[in-house]
Amino acid sequence: MKDDELLAGHLQELRRGTxxxxCLSTLERPHYGYALLETLEKSxxxxxxxxxxxxxRRLEKQGLLTSEWNTEEARPRKFYQVSADGLAVLERMTREWRVLDDAIRALGQGEHHE
Incomplete structure (x- = not known):
């Protein structure tokens, strides 16, 4: 059905933007990649x-994440955690998310200002 495909595309776009x-929110505590995938999915x-x-990799290159290899187990795993700069970005993004959420709610309730 065309409407389902259309909605799926818009939902994917919305998720891509968030x-x-x-990730930054979840990585306040260290996770390796697969565990992060599972945590996000369960949430x-x-x-x-x-x-x-x-x-x-991009967030690490930008300095928003740090990583460390754990080689104590049979399979080495790269653990990621948000950096100090990443925490600052997370704080700003969270504030902006709340502003946008409030704005969408207000629009839905007809509370826009002109």
Whole structure:
């Protein structure tokens, strides 16, 4: 059905715009990639691995995440955690998210200002 495809595309676009916020928020505590995928999915925010791993590398390159290899187990795992700069970005993004959420709610209730 065309409407379902249309909605799916818009929902994907909305999630794509919020995945950085979801990752930074979750990574206040260290996670390795697969555990992060699972945590996001259990929280109702499924992200494809092909989206997440390049995003983690980009956020690390931007200085918003730090990473550390854990080689104590049989399989080495790279753990990511939000950096001080990442926390500052998370705080600003969260504030902006709340402003946008309030604005959408107000629009839906006809409370816009002219």
């Amino acid at each position: 995945v950085v916020l979801a 109702g925010f499924p992200v494809d691995g092909n989206t997440l791993y390049p995003l983690l």
